[in-house]
Amino acid sequence: MKRRVLKFSLSLVLLALSFASTSGAAGNSPSVAITIDNFSFTPQEVRVKAGTTIVWTNHDDIPHTVVSSDDSSFKSKALDTDDKFTTVLTKPGTYAYYCSIHPKMTGKIVAE
Amino acid sequence: MADETKDRILFDHNHDGIDRRGFLKCMAWAGTGALCVVEGGVLKSFALNDPAAKHAKGQVSFVQISDSHMGFNKPANPDVVATLKAAVEKINALPVAPEFMLHTGDISHLSKPSEFDNVDQILKSAKPQQVFFVPGEHDVLEDIGAQYRERYGKNTNGSGWYSFDKNGVHFIGLVNVMNLKAGGLGSLGGEQLEWLERDVKHLKHSTPIIVFAHIPLWTVYPDWGWGTDDSAQALSHLKKFGSVTVLNGHIHQTMQKVEGNVTFHTACSTAFPQPKPGAAPSPGPMKVPEDRLRSVLGITSVQSVHGKHALAVTDSTLA
Numbered sequence: 001m002k003r004r005v006l007k008f009s010l011s012l013v014l015l016a017l018s019f020a021s022t023s024g025a026a027g028n029s030p031s032v033a034i035t036i037d038n039f040s041f042t043p044q045e046v047r048v049k050a051g052t053t054i055v056w057t058n059h060d061d062i063p064h065t066v067v068s069s070d071d072s073s074f075k076s077k078a079l080d081t082d083d084k085f086t087t088v089l090t091k092p093g094t095y096a097y098y099c100s101i102h103p104k105m106t107g108k109i110v111a112e
Numbered sequence: 113m114a115d116e117t118k119d120r121i122l123f124d125h126n127h128d129g130i131d132r133r134g135f136l137k138c139m140a141w142a143g144t145g146a147l148c149v150v151e152g153g154v155l156k157s158f159a160l161n162d163p164a165a166k167h168a169k170g171q172v173s174f175v176q177i178s179d180s181h182m183g184f185n186k187p188a189n190p191d192v193v194a195t196l197k198a199a200v201e202k203i204n205a206l207p208v209a210p211e212f213m214l215h216t217g218d219i220s221h222l223s224k225p226s227e228f229d230n231v232d233q234i235l236k237s238a239k240p241q242q243v244f245f246v247p248g249e250h251d252v253l254e255d256i257g258a259q260y261r262e263r264y265g266k267n268t269n270g271s272g273w274y275s276f277d278k279n280g281v282h283f284i285g286l287v288n289v290m291n292l293k294a295g296g297l298g299s300l301g302g303e304q305l306e307w308l309e310r311d312v313k314h315l316k317h318s319t320p321i322i323v324f325a326h327i328p329l330w331t332v333y334p335d336w337g338w339g340t341d342d343s344a345q346a347l348s349h350l351k352k353f354g355s356v357t358v359l360n361g362h363i364h365q366t367m368q369k370v371e372g373n374v375t376f377h378t379a380c381s382t383a384f385p386q387p388k389p390g391a392a393p394s395p396g397p398m399k400v401p402e403d404r405l406r407s408v409l410g411i412t413s414v415q416s417v418h419g420k421h422a423l424a425v426t427d428s429t430l431a
Contacts, residue, residue, distance in 0.1 A: 038394035039396065060394075060396055061188065061397045062396050063221070063222060063250075077254060078222055078254065098294035101292075103293060103297075104337040
């Protein structure tokens with residue numbers, strides 16, 4: 001019985017620790033969310049600190065991609081509904097991007 | 113209203129110009145809902161029933177299908193397999209059996225091998241076994257179209273363009289879904305345009321030309337990317353021909369436009385409809401009541417008629 005209680009408490013502690021680390025405790029980079037809805041990136045323009053994690057989530061019923069216009073900084077696979085793409089821009093600069101399947105969809109990230 | 117337009121040629125370039133009511137209906141896409149496709153049924157055309165026209169020179173009879181999006185399974189159509197099969201049944205029931213088929217792209221939804229395999233499997237039941245393809249943007253994801261070309265583009269040039277002749281009619285398959293630029297529309301590119309110019313250079317002006325490509329080769333609605341940046345150059349190479357028909361897909365609804373000797377026509381999807389230009393916030397899949405779905409999906413049959421300038425282009429919905 002004692003051992004069971006010990007094991008249980010231990011796993012509770014471990015669980016609590018893991019929650020602490022995913023909830024953005026000191027030392028982790030903050031993240032910015034961009035949603036893809038109705039063939040648009042929202043917000044269309046974001047300003048972030050260099051090193052920020054950027055996460056795109058596709059809410060459309062059709063796949064989209066996230067591709068930097070310089071063709072090298074970041075490039076996602078085709079994202080189906082609810083798929084996500086993540087990137088971290090460590091270098092400051094302006095990153096224009098678009099959806100390579102529907103190129104009229106454009107967005108911009110300014111990393112400072 | 114539905115009965116008036118059923119079983120009627122809504123567009124005929126040869127009789128005294130145009131069936132005016134039909135022409136205006138085709139042009140008035142902005143919210144009237146009176147597009148040729150919505151009225152359903154097979155349009156009666158003198159061409160379809162004329163047995164004498166069948167095998168003379170310059171005669172072709174084929175079907176265009178488009179946008180099967182195999183792999184799509186969202187609310188707008190949870191069963192694109194069933195609707196593609198229904199399209200094949202429709203083709204097999206046509207009064208004049210088509211000799212071959214054109215598929216104007218978005219064969220698959222996510223360029224997955226299983227999606228292409230499923231379409232191939234379903235098309236095996238179609239009477240016309242010969243199918244000519246051009247890719248849609250959904251067919252060239254991840255691999256710059258390598259898989260598409262391996263499956264459907266064996267004897268093509270560049271990213272998959274080619275031409276062939278059927279009974280004196282010259283067919284040209286173009287690819288306008290590669291190397292799309294941010295903020296742009298569809299794109300043919302310099303290499304393909306130069307090939308096109310050479311390809312038609314020595315053809316007689318009287319040769320009927322049929323061009324097929326995924327994205328419309330005229331500017332249907334730029335805000336939604338419904339057009340091709342450099343299509344004007346392509347059309348300039350076809351200026352000398354007396355009859356040019358352009359068949360496209362991509363917009364998942366029928367639409368037609370005439371510009372001099374060029375007739376542009378877009379086909380329905382066999383998978384899901386999309387809204388009319390500007391009628392919704394975006395061009396995504398459009399959900400309609402389940403019992404209406406098959407009336408907004410369809411196929412297009414095309415027949416040339418002996419002695420006539422333009423082709424008889426007939427849209428049929430699945431229900």
